[in-house]
Structure formats: C-alpha cells, structure tokens
Amino acid sequence: MLKLPKPPALLASLGRRLPPAFLSLHFTAGLLVARHLNWLLPPAELEGKRFAIEVTDLGLRCLFCCRHGSFRPSWDAQADLELSASAADFFSLLQGEMDADTLFFQRRLKISGDTELGLMVKNWLDATERPAWLRHRYLSD
C-alpha cells in the first residue's frame, strides 16, 4: 500500500512560513488539473462556496472556492466549510482507501462550518470513481 511518511518537522515549519496565497494557488492548480482530466467535476451544489483545507502536520491552510464549475483560489479568510486532517489521511481519502466517517469517529478528520455542504462534498467524492493512477486496491490491507 502506498503510504505517505510523516513529514519531518522542518517541512512542517516551512509550511507555516509560506504565504497562504502561494499555497492556495498551487492547491487550486492541482484541483484544476484533476478537473481537466475529467476526474473532479464539482456538482452544482458547490457553486459559490468557499472551502478551507488544513493539513495539520504540514502546517498548511489552503483556501479556494468553486465558481462557474471551476476551482479558484480564494482571498477570503472565511470559508463555508473547513476540513482538517493530516497529509496522510487526506491522501488516503483522495485515493478512496479510507472512509471519512471512520476518520471522523477516530477524531482524525475535523469538520467545521456547513455540515450539509461537508456531506455533499464527501458523497460527491465517494461517488467519484478514482482514476487508475490514483486508485488503491481496497483489499490489499
């Protein structure tokens, strides 16, 4: 199984020093690439919403929004939905290898803001089949 190692402390402290706008630009670029590969096509319910992703062990907080079916970096410090977890847990969610409720029960995934929007995002990602390059075989644990 592909697993992210725990990041070294140096990287985490670097993350905290990088300007948030710089991070958000790169993060959003990643989402846009995924969208152009026809993988992450946001549903209409995400339109106009602002999101914050906090990667706890890297000290990163990325802000972005969904406008005209596309992801853009957001300059607004406020978000409608904020999710927070470690890099490894976010990665396993993205791979479709981990259940979001399981992480939540174990207090490894934090959600704040609009819970219904959170559920919408979770169910959208769950229903989205992972591309082969990202896919993890569920049963190889």
Added chain:
Amino acid sequence: MELVAPAGSLAALKAALEAGADAVYLGLKNATNARNFAGLNFSETDICTGVEHAHALGRKVLFAINTFPQPGRTQEWRNAVDAAHDLGADAVILADPGLMVYAHERYPRMRLHLSVQGSATHADAIELMREQFNIQRVVLPRVLTLQEIERVTRQTQVEIEVFGFGSLCVMAEGRCLLSSFATGDSPNNKGVCSPAHAVRWSEIGGQLDARLNGILIDRYAPGEPAAYPTLCKGRFEVEGRFDHALEEPTSLNALGLLPRLAAMGVKAIKVEGRQRSPAYVAQVIATLRAAINAANLAPARYVVRPDWQASLSRHAEGSQTTQGAFDRPWK
C-alpha cells in the same frame, strides 16, 4: 447465508460486488428511503447500470423504499415502487403496509421484503404480512435477542434477515420522532435523523461540541471517539448524572455469532451503512464474506480471526463494537 451490502453510490455497489456481496441494497435520491442525505444515493440511470452489473455477476439488487409515505404525497412513494419494478430490481424493501398493498396488487410477481423499519418483532406480525402481501423476507429489528430470533425463525416460513454489522439505532425502528423535537425532521417524514443542515460541529482546544439546531447534544474530550450527532446517542444530565441517557454510540458486530445464526436458519446477514464510502463497504464486506465462508465450511471449527475483528472494529462508530441486543444479559 446471503451477505447483503449497503450502497450509497454506484462506486459503492461495485465495491460491494467485488468484495463478495450476494446482494446490494440501495435507494433513490429522495425521501422514499431512510438514508436521504445530500449527494447520496442513486439516479434511475445509476440503478439501471447497477442492476446490469449485479445481474452479470449473478448477484441481486434490493431496492429500499423504507420510509412512510407522507399525507398527500403518496404518489412519490408509488413512483418509487414503479421505478423498482421497471429498473429490474430483484426485490423491494418496504415498511408501510399501504405501500405493500400497492406493490402487491400492481406487481404481484415482484418480491417483497419487510424492512427493519416495519418493526415486525414477532411471528404473528410477520405471518400477517405474508398472508396479506406474500412477503418473502423480513429484516428483523435489532431489539431481538438470539433466543427470540431463533423462536421467530421456527414460527414463520418467511426468510429471516438480520443485521451483522454497523451503527445501531435506538430500538424504536421506523417510528422514531426524536430528532423532530430538535429539528422538525425525522426518519419517517424526511428519511433522515439529525439532518445535516441542523448539525454544527465546533472544536476548541481539542474539545469537540456537537449541536443539533443550536442544542448542545454531546461534548467529546480531546481524543475521545466521536459518534453520529443523533439525540439518542447524546449525553445529557439526568437526575444529576451526566451520561448517555438513551443509548451509547456503538456498532453492532455479530462476527462471533455467524454459525449460530446459520444453524437457526437465518437466511441473510445485512450490513448497515449506505451513508459510508466504497472503502468501508469493500473492507467490511470482504471481512464478512471470509467469515461467512468459514462458518459455512466448518461451523463447528469456526473461530473469529483477530484480523477480521480488527478490520471491523476500525470502522465502528464510537470505536466500540457490541453484540447489541443479541446477547443482552438482562433480557
């Protein structure tokens, strides 16, 4: 015994079949099923694809229409029954007797299952539903002990399905109005308890608060396992004592009971969790598939393997598992 898996999306349905489910249960994106969550469930096109996929593998699709039609809106529920028939579902899972009449009269050859939401806890209730509507299977409420399940199984010719894993419900199956006190919505009228629009989580200094329509229903200490934000699993002060007043957040786990359930004549084991991800479905179903195969092969030598237990415990709500009412000692 047949293994019946939950699916909230086509991806979960595929994961369930790949992991060895004999049947998958699913519902439409509306109030006709008891997991009516934002972004969850199937469009008719998805069901069509799902049914084709399952049938190609020789497996079944069970169509859950397990809420109670609301006054003046009966047609929505009838439309769901029509959809189940037209899309080629192998059975419909119904709770409401009125809807049973419609399904039975309109589609006499369609297989009917009585949902757990129908709350039939004894053989007379089950036999009445068989005589009236020719139901083929009943999903037993999670309030029954093993002895009671055994007695019911002996007294009816209807197939018995019991829950084998998943979150527990506060033993008022199908008729629970608890969440409507706080939010106006309940499983019966909206297909949800604790609708997400009324739920707010806030964490300060590691302490996590769960609020339902502004009402504090639980407060978790730093690192303490969390649960779904339902009133029944909240902690309240009752007569000076602060604790779970109605039910503790736990997951049912019947791994240890599989050979006994099979010996009683139980026909199917159901897994809860249409709201969970394909990863959950795949891992839980693969584990139960291995366990049921082992129980079928050599029931007398059956032992629960530690890796099965670990795999299921990982996904438990509140991170604890219990045999539920199956072994409730006070009963």
